[in-house]
Structures are given as C-alpha cells and as structure tokens.
Amino acid sequence: MDAVHRERKSVTRDKAGKISSILDATRALMEVTGYYDVTMRDIARWAGVSVGLIYKYFPGGKFDIIKCIGSRRVADQLLIKQPETIDFDDFPGYMRELIKNMQQFSNDNSSWTKASAAAAAHGSDIAKEMDKLSLKDYNAIPELFERFDGVDLGHANPLELLADWIVMLKGIVLYSVLFPWSLMNEGALTDLMTDLSLHIWGYRKTR
Numbered sequence: 001m002d003a004v005h006r007e008r009k010s011v012t013r014d015k016a017g018k019i020s021s022i023l024d025a026t027r028a029l030m031e032v033t034g035y036y037d038v039t040m041r042d043i044a045r046w047a048g049v050s051v052g053l054i055y056k057y058f059p060g061g062k063f064d065i066i067k068c069i070g071s072r073r074v075a076d077q078l079l080i081k082q083p084e085t086i087d088f089d090d091f092p093g094y095m096r097e098l099i100k101n102m103q104q105f106s107n108d109n110s111s112w113t114k115a116s117a118a119a120a121a122h123g124s125d126i127a128k129e130m131d132k133l134s135l136k137d138y139n140a141i142p143e144l145f146e147r148f149d150g151v152d153l154g155h156a157n158p159l160e161l162l163a164d165w166i167v168m169l170k171g172i173v174l175y176s177v178l179f180p181w182s183l184m185n186e187g188a189l190t191d192l193m194t195d196l197s198l199h200i201w202g203y204r205k206t207r
C-alpha cells in the first residue's frame with residue numbers, strides 16, 4: 001500500500017513539474033517574441049514536453065496557459081490558499097502589502113506585463129477569449145475580503161465590486177509599467193491604490 005502511495009505522489013509531482021515547465025516556457029518566450037509569434041511547438045521544445053501533452057493540460061492552447069499563469073499569481077498574492085497567515089483584523093495592512101507585491105511583480109516582470117498587454121490590445125482572438133471569462137471564477141476573492149473586520153459590502157454585488165477593483169488596479173499598475181516616468185512615484189501610487197481599494201470594498205475602521 002505504501003509503495004502505491006509513493007508511486008502516486010511521484011506521478012503527481014511529475015505532472016506538476018511538467019505543468020510548471022509549460023508555464024515557465026510560455027512566459028519566457030512571450031517576453032522575447034510576443035504572444036502571436038510563440039507557437040505551441042516552441043513552448044513544447046522549450047519545456048521539454050510534447051505538443052500533445054500541452055493540449056492535454058491546456059485544451060485551449062496559449063490562452064489557457066496564460067489564464068493559468070494569471071490565476072496562480074492571483075492566488076499566491078492574495079494568500080487565498082494560506083488564510084491562516086492573514087490578519088483579518090487589519091484589512092488596510094493586508095491590502096497595502098498585496099498592492100506592493102503586485103507592483104514588485106510587475107516591475108520585476110515588466111517584459112511579461114508589456115507582452116500580455118500588447119497581445120490583448122492588438123489581437124481580436126485573445127479579446128474574444130477574454131470575453132468568455134466569468135468573474136464567477138474569482139468568487140473566492142470577495143469571499144476572502146468579507147472575512148476582514150471592517151469590510152461590509154452591504155447590498156452591493158460582490159462581483160461588480162470585484163470588476164471595479166480589478167479595472168482600477170490593472171489600469172494603474174499597467175500605466176506605471178508602460179510609463180515609468182509618471183509624475184507619481186511608486187509610494188504615492190501604492191497609497192492611491194490602497195485608498196481606492198478600501199473605498200471600493202466598503203472598509204470602515206472599527207477600532
């Protein structure tokens with residue numbers, strides 16, 4: 001029984017490793033050549049897997065891979081899978097740290113950020129795919145935020161608030177990456193995004 005369990009764990013790790021290689025390959029190639037010039041064969045060659053295996057894990061091709069990269073990053077930054085590490089009495093502190101991490105990621109991966117933005121701006125295909133995305137896939141975010149002391153959504157639609165919040169954050173972060181000579185420094189942008197986030201999510205200081 002133990003031998004079977006060890007073998008299953010090994011297979012799982014191997015699958016996870018292959019998926020990580022595919023994600024890493026896509027990011028690296030997109031940073032250099034852009035979204036449309038990267039082929040599935042390129043990704044397979046870089047990741048050391050077959051094209052068929054990529055489609056097994058990502059039936060929608062490149063766009064599915066990009067969605068996976070994004071969702072993993074969001075889950076990691078919001079600590080959705082590690083709620084025990086969150087201080088639910090300090091929503092402002094949590095939000096500020098989250099935004100700072102987002103800014104740092106965007107700065108450290110500016111080529112990837114620019115490549116993703118360019119693909120969305122110039123490609124009708126990727127735009128059509130994005131239209132298929134549902135905010136319901138991100139229900140975990142407002143559910144997490146509602147656990148914080150001082151956050152009261154009242155009768156507001158959580159998914160509408162989520163849409164407003166995402167548009168605000170992405171707009172400011174993307175602008176700061178594309179135009180690093182902005183009149184506002186990074187600290188001022190952090191303050192702005194934190195204040196707007198607290199307002200969007202209906203935060204009221206309770207103590």
